[in-house]
Amino acid sequence: MDLQRWVFRPFFWMATLAIAGWQSGCTFQKTPPVDAPSSSATPSIPISSSKGGMTLPPNFVVQVVQQVGPAVVRINSARTVQDERGTSLFEHFFDMPSQNRGQERVERGTGSGFIFDAKGLVMTNAHVVDKADAVTVLLKDGRELKGKVLGEDPFTDVAVVKIEAANLPVVNLGDSKKLLPGEWAIAIGNPLGLDNTVTVGIISATGRSGSAIGISDRRVRFIQTDAAINPGNSGGPLLNARGQVIGVNTAIIQGAQGLGFAIPISSAQPIAQQLVATGKAVHAYLGVQMVDLTSELRDRLNQEENFKLGTDKGVLVVKVVPNSPAAKGGMEDGDLILSINNQAVRTTDEVQQVVESTKAGNPITLKVQHQGQARNLRVTLGSLKPEQLESDRPGASLSLQIHQVQMPLGKGFLQNSKSNVRGSESI
Structure with a gap:
């Protein structure tokens, strides 16, 4: 059968400016909950209801972006890797190792994230910060902060980064368990390094298993959306019409149109709590x-x-x-x-x-x-x-x-x- 290759969202470049991706990898053990966000959390967009259904403000997407956008961040990461080059003709014939073999090089990447606690807790994808030696978090207001990875979980692709700063904007977390296909979906992130990019679509499906979409090593029931997700969107929020985070954008199918997937926030939040408390998540x-x-x-x-x-x-x-x-x-x-x-x-x-x-x-x-x-x-x-x-x-x-x-x-x-x-x- 034809193998469908999955593209995870980090946008990496090396010295040659070639784009590359880092590959990432359940029972939740009860841990102390993360403190509730302070009053700086963004309010939800008011939606009125009537006998005809829910009524949205005419510019509800604009309102969502204005209220949530400041809490969406860009994450730059760097890791040092060994340059494993193949044996050259010189080495093959003269049995002499090249002086350039085994040299270290730095891979750099860009992803997205969102501040979910006023204490400086940022949620993102594990593959965005996997094995990173240095993490920098850029806020929409221009602040550039050093980030510390508190923990990452390859089985759900969730990670938490800590930043130190005052007066941080915070997102409002929603309830992904109540999502229905056809609801609005708004993605904010930094695709291909283009900061604060907004795309809009709908919830295409819920409860997609890892095996159904070709990544059976994930302990996640994914949200499927047709909101455009591109390299660099990894770790950014998927929002509902109220401006609440309902998912963490994580993957698309390469070559397909309108097939994006997000980790439900109801699954990501307990993992984040474990990472904050212990630095790891426990899975049965x-x-x-x-x-x-x-x-x-x-x-x-x-x-x-x-x-x-x-x-x-x-x-x-x-x-x-x-x-x-x-x-x-x-x-x-x-x-x-x-x-x-x-x-x-x-x-x-x-x-x-x-x-x-x-x-x-x-x-x-x-x-x-x-x-x-x-x-x-x-x-x-x-x-x-x-x-x-x-x-x-x-x-x-x-x-x-x-x-x-x-x-x-x-x-x-x-x-x-x-x-x-x-x-x-x-x-």
Whole structure:
């Protein structure tokens, strides 16, 4: 199949002025909440209602931009990397290392962010500040401030940067859980270094899973929008018609028009709270690769010797990661997950939601079917590490490409089949 490559939003340039991007990477552990913004928070745009529906001011976008714009910032970052050049002809023939090999160079990038707390807390994308040696935050009023990365989370692509300044404008956070397709969406950011750029569209969809859009290593149900998002918009706010932040702009599909994605603020805020409190976010980890079981897949599997499924309802375990919580709890390749904690599950999304809503270190009870026999398993969830998620994924991980999962079947489960199944999820 054709691989769709994802473009995350940082706008990087090197000494050659070539544009490049940094590649980035759930249960939320309860932590003390971030203090509520002070009175400097921007007020919401008033919207009147009538029997005919909601009535917006004629220039509501202008009002949103004027009130929220000052709290949207530009983030310049720099990191030092080793220049890994290939072996030259001189080195190949004379076996002498080049003096230029292994030299350090500085990569610089630009992204966006927004001040969500008057104490100087800025929310942005993790890939904007990933491995940054220096971070500079530029405000709309002209102030240029040194930023300190308090923490970054590759699994949700959320990061928090701290700046020291007085009289900071602050955004008003909304409720992304109540979003409906068709609502207004306003994006503010710094695409391609063009500060304070405003684009407008609608909410195209909500609840897009990572696997549905080709980035299954993200613990996020994305907001989809057709508001234009371009390199440099990363970390900027997606706003509703009231001027409230409903999402953190993060990704588009390269070559597509009107397909942008944002992290819901209701997901980003708890992660930000953890990053402020502890510098890291904790995610529960089960340790399986899984796919939705469909009638078509069931029929294909049942053609294999010694492999029979009597149902097409459930989630099929493609692989159990060795030494993972799932393996320690007795899960096996080929298990069909029927329920978790006595709640039926039919999709990988439902399994992920249960795991994400359970604190790492707590147990879950799974009802599975294996070779036609039902059994109950108790699995204590672990804490997810970046290298664990990478090892869970088939093929080249963290390339953010839609991939196919080859599922060999029969004895030892999934060893000899030529069948390919899309949409493998890891959790």
